[in-house]
Amino acid sequence: MNCRLGCVLCCIAPSITSVIPGMPKGKPAGVRCIQLNDDNFCMIFGLPDRPDVCAEFSASIDACGTTNEQALWLITDLESSTC
Numbered sequence: 404m405n406c407r408l409g410c411v412l413c414c415i416a417p418s419i420t421s422v423i424p425g426m427p428k429g430k431p432a433g434v435r436c437i438q439l440n441d442d443n444f445c446m447i448f449g450l451p452d453r454p455d456v457c458a459e460f461s462a463s464i465d466a467c468g469t470t471n472e473q474a475l476w477l478i479t480d481l482e483s484s485t486c
């Protein structure tokens with residue numbers, strides 16, 4: 404599936420344990436990534452500092468659903484079932 408422009412829930416809903424520039428311990432679930440700018444673009448997209456987990460995540464119906472609300476609960480659910 405194609406990513407929904409402006410959704411960005413994969414930069415908010417999951418926890419990320421890798422180092423993110425400006426977030427040396429990664430980020431907790433539900434916290435907006437510090438690298439997400441006001442226009443909802445990743446400021447380190449394509450740069451080596453971007454966590455591998457971000458590059459590896461791609462839009463799928465299982466994780467993103469068909470609405471942003473579904474993405475929030477699906478990613479939160481995935482998170483709780485893998486921790």
Ligand code: SF4
Pocket residue numbers: 405406407409410411412413414461462463466467474
């Ligand atoms: S949660 Fe899915 S649809 Fe939303 S921005 Fe991330 S990849 Fe795209």
Ligand code: SF4
Pocket residue numbers: 413414415419423436437438439444445446447448453454457
């Ligand atoms: S580093 Fe970029 S892609 Fe990864 S969570 Fe932060 S804003 Fe999103």
